Amino acid sequence: MAGLRAEEFVWPKGEVLTYVFLKDGKWGTSDKEQMKQVEKAMNEWKTRTGMDLDFQPIGDQEDSLLRIGFCRTDGSWSYVGTENRKVSKSMPTMNFGWDLTTRSGYGTALHELGHALGLFHAHQNPRGGIKWNEAAVYEDLGNPPNNWDKETTYNNIIHKNPPGYYYGDDWNPKSIMEYAFDPTLISAPSPYDECGIDEPLQLDQGDIEVIKKLYGDKASHATSTLHHDRWVRLDADLRQQDFVLEPGPSGLYTIETSGNADTHLDLYVQFPGLPHKPQLHVARDEDTGESRNARITINMLRPLTYLLKVRSVWQACSGESTVRFRWAGATKEGPGRGRGHRGTHRPYHYFPF
Ligand SMILES: [Zn+2]
Structure with a gap:
């Protein structure tokens, strides 16, 4: 299963x-x-x-x-x-x-x-x-x-x-x-x-x-800044944590987790000037029930800011898990063209009633 x-x-x-x-x-x-x-x-x-x-x-x-x-x-x-x-x-x-x-x-x-x-x-x-x-x-x-x-x-x-x-x-x-x-x-x-x-x-x-x-529990996901190339420990109580990410130069970045845990990563671009559409979901990865770690590789554009929602759904009793975002290199594609993310590709679940 x-x-x-x-x-x-x-x-x-x-x-x-x-x-x-x-x-x-x-x-x-x-x-x-x-x-x-x-x-x-x-x-x-x-x-x-x-x-x-x-x-x-x-x-x-x-x-x-x-x-x-x-x-x-x-x-x-x-x-x-x-x-x-x-x-x-x-x-x-x-x-x-x-x-x-x-x-x-x-x-x-x-x-x-x-x-x-x-x-x-x-x-x-x-x-x-x-x-x-x-x-x-x-x-x-x-x-x-x-x-x-x-x-x-x-x-x-x-x-x-x-x-x-x-x-x-x-x-x-x-x-x-x-x-x-x-x-x-x-x-x-x-x-x-x-x-x-x-x-x-x-x-x-x-x-x-x-x-x-x-x-x-609306109060459970306070937002903090995730600084470039620093591992941040995730809450052991399996709560959601939100992070603001500010890319340095535009280019390819990797967002990844470590440790023996199952984590959902959801990344949004923030548009504070557009009240009817404050956030746009741009990537997701999750490693539920898999032995790998969740990881998103995506082209991020300066000066946009990004919101990362990290939801831990399982952690090994003895372990700890962390998250990091880091420059992964200059993009070979033009600006604005994300590389997409390595998501899981499962069949859609369709309930006709
Ligand atoms: Zn139904």
């Missing part, structure tokens, strides 16, 4: 999730009531969890992290957490396939936003999760209104995710990330094999707690 820890889907704290409602073409709508429901659900996640993440509307599809569609023939779905960054800017990252102004529809808005925050389906939790009457499940979801093929049903219902995808939590049948199921589909545990599972319509306390665990 190496590399399958879910922390790789978790946003850095302080991330501004910019969004746009798609208005044109197949994915678009002009129905303001639908948009209002999505914004109400965003506000509910924010105010009830106190999370150190924000949603910010932005008119420009190219600059938006979340691109929200309303195509009535494509079901309701969302990419999970940081996977949203990998989606082509011409495509939505989330879609609502039905009316959101009903009580059930509002639950869908909360559910899809839960995916965008990094949450997975409750019924795919392997810890204390559901045992299925598999034949009945395939038949039920193969019929209208879903008409799912076997593979889709397997991926969204039967398949159990790695336990790490649930951030240490057991199965929560009341989670907004649960589906409604008829008791005939469930063989265990009791009482769900007799009562089934009701459609969740609101955030459960367990949903609020997991988001607090991932994004709570």
Whole structure:
């Protein structure tokens, strides 16, 4: 299960999730009531969890992290957490396939936003999760209104995710990330094999707690300066640390960690003069579950300043881990053309419901 820890889907704290409602073409709508429901659900996640993440509307599809569609023939779905960054800017990252102004529809808005925050389906939790009457499940979801093929049903219902995808939590049948199921589909545990599972319509306390665990504690990531070519020790309490980086001459720099640890590095260019777009994410690397260290090599331009978010997700008990940024040489490319970073290239996780 190496590399399958879910922390790789978790946003850095302080991330501004910019969004746009798609208005044109197949994915678009002009129905303001639908948009209002999505914004109400965003506000509910924010105010009830106190999370150190924000949603910010932005008119420009190219600059938006979340691109929200309303195509009535494509079901309701969302990419999970940081996977949203990998989606082509011409495509939505989330879609609502039905009316959101009903009580059930509002639950869908909360559910899809839960995916965008990094949450997975409750019924795919392997810890204390559901045992299925598999034949009945395939038949039920193969019929209208879903008409799912076997593979889709397997991926969204039967398949159990790695336990790490649930951030240490057991199965929560009341989670907004649960589906409604008829008791005939469930063989265990009791009482769900007799009562089934009701459609969740609101955030459960367990949903609020997991988001607090991932994004709570706003005071935890103070910003300090990371000076050139100096190793700085990372917090042993696995908290996020933010650093300002000021490159000397423009050119290629390497940002890297050392030690036996799993770390996320996220690098942003800062635009203090642009209040609607204060930071632009330019590179990420993480070494979750791998034996190497996280490392970004990128062309940095003077006089821009950069913000580095370092989130330790695991450290060996005896070890210590550090981070450094250092000049790596003059770039052979023209200014403004980054070399990109050595990221991990895993398949996208796509949840069609
Ligand atoms: Zn879902």
